[in-house]
Amino acid sequence: MKVLITGAAGKIGRIVSASLASKGHDVLGIDRRPWNDMPEGCRIIQTDIRKRAAEDVFRTERPDAVIHMATVAQLKMRNEERSRINLGGTRAIFDYCHRYGVGQAIFVGRHTYYGAAADSPLYHTEDEPPMALDTFPELADLVAADLYAGSALWRFPEIHTCVLRICYTLGPQAQGTLAAYLAGSRVPMVLGFDPLFQFMHEADVARAIELTIEKRLRGVYNVSGPPPLPLSIVIQEAGRSPVPVPEPVLRAVIGRFGMPNLAPGARNHIKYPIVIDSNAFRKATGFEHAYDEYETLRQFRTASPAT
Amino acid sequence: MDYAIRREVADRLERLEIPFNRDGIDPYGIDRSHVDLFFCMLGWFQKRYFRFSAHGIEHIPARGRAMLVGNHSGGFATDAGMIISSCFFLKEPPRLAQGMAEKFINKLPFASQWTNKAGQFTGLPEHAERLLEDGRLLVVFPEGAKGTAKLFHERHSLVRFGTGFMRLALRTKSPVIPFGFAGAGDALPTVMNLYKLGKLFGLPYIPVTPYIVPVPLPATLRVHYGEPMHFEGTGNEDDLVIHGMVEQVRERIAQLMDDALKSEGTSAR
Numbered sequence: 001m002k003v004l005i006t007g008a009a010g011k012i013g014r015i016v017s018a019s020l021a022s023k024g025h026d027v028l029g030i031d032r033r034p035w036n037d038m039p040e041g042c043r044i045i046q047t048d049i050r051k052r053a054a055e056d057v058f059r060t061e062r063p064d065a066v067i068h069m070a071t072v073a074q075l076k077m078r079n080e081e082r083s084r085i086n087l088g089g090t091r092a093i094f095d096y097c098h099r100y101g102v103g104q105a106i107f108v109g110r111h112t113y114y115g116a117a118a119d120s121p122l123y124h125t126e127d128e129p130p131m132a133l134d135t136f137p138e139l140a141d142l143v144a145a146d147l148y149a150g151s152a153l154w155r156f157p158e159i160h161t162c163v164l165r166i167c168y169t170l171g172p173q174a175q176g177t178l179a180a181y182l183a184g185s186r187v188p189m190v191l192g193f194d195p196l197f198q199f200m201h202e203a204d205v206a207r208a209i210e211l212t213i214e215k216r217l218r219g220v221y222n223v224s225g226p227p228p229l230p231l232s233i234v235i236q237e238a239g240r241s242p243v244p245v246p247e248p249v250l251r252a253v254i255g256r257f258g259m260p261n262l263a264p265g266a267r268n269h270i271k272y273p274i275v276i277d278s279n280a281f282r283k284a285t286g287f288e289h290a291y292d293e294y295e296t297l298r299q300f301r302t303a304s305p306a307t
Numbered sequence: 308m309d310y311a312i313r314r315e316v317a318d319r320l321e322r323l324e325i326p327f328n329r330d331g332i333d334p335y336g337i338d339r340s341h342v343d344l345f346f347c348m349l350g351w352f353q354k355r356y357f358r359f360s361a362h363g364i365e366h367i368p369a370r371g372r373a374m375l376v377g378n379h380s381g382g383f384a385t386d387a388g389m390i391i392s393s394c395f396f397l398k399e400p401p402r403l404a405q406g407m408a409e410k411f412i413n414k415l416p417f418a419s420q421w422t423n424k425a426g427q428f429t430g431l432p433e434h435a436e437r438l439l440e441d442g443r444l445l446v447v448f449p450e451g452a453k454g455t456a457k458l459f460h461e462r463h464s465l466v467r468f469g470t471g472f473m474r475l476a477l478r479t480k481s482p483v484i485p486f487g488f489a490g491a492g493d494a495l496p497t498v499m500n501l502y503k504l505g506k507l508f509g510l511p512y513i514p515v516t517p518y519i520v521p522v523p524l525p526a527t528l529r530v531h532y533g534e535p536m537h538f539e540g541t542g543n544e545d546d547l548v549i550h551g552m553v554e555q556v557r558e559r560i561a562q563l564m565d566d567a568l569k570s571e572g573t574s575a576r
Binding site for chain 2: 118119121122123190191192193194195196227228229230233246247271272273294
């Protein structure tokens with residue numbers, strides 16, 4: 001099968017590309033970033049998904065399936081640019097899929113879609129609307145992209161569209177939202193709050209995406225691995241020290257004293273849990289995680305010791 | 308803290324049927340060490356401070372989903388604490404009853420952390436349904452915060468019952484175990500509630516007692532549990548039908564409250 005992966009040079013992109021290629025698939029990546037030591041069986045086209053060159057890839061290569069993971073959560077990026085990539089890019093990809101007869105399209109989204117708030121429930125199911133968008137406007141375009149991708153299910157019924165809402169990923173690659181938060185030796189917490197954090201091993205994420213292709217899954221699914229752990233334990237098992245800071249003081253210390261930078265809206269994400277229920281996905285694909293929570297943290301800790 | 312209580316809590320915690328992992332955390336984030344502390348505190352209040360007795364504890368099933376439904380009074384949730392405590396100290400094997408906490412609690416530092424780690428989650432329908440489906444024991448006060456806000460002279464009355472609990476019981480096919488609680492209004496005799504001051508602290512209200520501070524007195528508390536009530540339905544019935552079922556539970560609770568007020572009760576010590 002010929003699989004096109006947008007954002008292939010990213011952390012999960014590389015693992016998925018290599019894994020699909022090793023199973024004999026013809027893997028084609030599109031990314032703005034270079035990828036030098038590509039594994040055999042993969043090709044990469046260095047371009048922006050919204051550019052002409054990207055559409056040419058669809059036209060000339062005619063992929064059977066597209067995995068769209070070229071969305072950004074980086075909060076440092078300017079708002080308009082981020083929203084152009086997340087929304088404009090997603091729109092372009094689905095248009096191309098429709099125009100060039102792609103049979104299957106997978107949107108790789110995030111579990112932060114559900115939002116974190118004092119009155120949000122544990123174990124979100126796929127039918128729930130996003131919450132607390134007003135407190136975290138930086139995430140709004142990712143939520144919009146998620147819902148927009150889902151609309152392909154009725155707009156382009158001929159495409160097997162699947163939206164995956166995946167929890168935080170962690171592992172030896174040590175990249176991504178949670179890894180960035182855990183980067184330093186001291187990790188801030190909000191004093192008096194210790195929310196559950198749900199994360200899975202990056203290899204398990206790759207496996208989940210592969211299964212989505214194999215099973216030609218259609219619909220919206222939460223994807224998670226082992227049960228969540230309280231943030232304090234996550235930080236300790238990662239070999240870091242938790243630094244509980246009263247909320248009013250937090251703004252003054254983040255980004256300083258070796259602590260990570262946090263968007264103002266992200267504060268709720270370290271006060272309240274975002275925990276998803278992935279039973280529907282497990283049932284539809286037979287997915288089982290290979291790495292438990294402690295092994296995942298151990299690998300992260302070994303690959304990325306506290307600085 | 309009392310050594311005998313600590314030892315009993317440790318022993319009962321061993322037999323508590325909650326799937327703790329190697330760090331003593333369950334999939335909902337319930338923390339064994341917090342549960343330990345929580346019951347040491349509740350145990351002291353139940354055994355050393357209040358004169359507490361429970362009747363009909365055998366009506367609570369040993370395993371599987373069930374909803375404990377009863378009257379609420381006494382400023383803050385003294386009654387909830389003693390219900391949860393009685394399920395832990397008087398049931399064999401012990402059970403962790405999980406209350407459905409008021410939403411404001413989760414907004415307060417420490418209160419949020421401690422309640423969540425002791426298994427007392429925010430009262431959301433999603434939480435209630437998931438816990439019941441998972442075979443847990445739920446404590447529900449259909450009167451809500453209006454129940455605890457009852458003044459001293461209203462302490463033996465019942466205010467309006469919500470209907471959400473009944474639809475939940477029908478949808479999840481959970482038995483309702485009614486209970487009547489007597490004495491919470493004597494433990495914290497409320498003369499008035501300060502709503503505006505409460506708002507300043509992020510609380511719904513602050514109860515004021517004749518001795519000003521809202522600290523419970525060592526009162527006599529009694530709870531009477533009734534036989535499980537089973538209702539048939541889907542949870543999508545007309546309001547009139549649901550009201551009829553809620554009324555049955557309300558009447559049963561009123562009887563049990565009466566029993567609890569009149570009886571001497573069996574000692575829980």
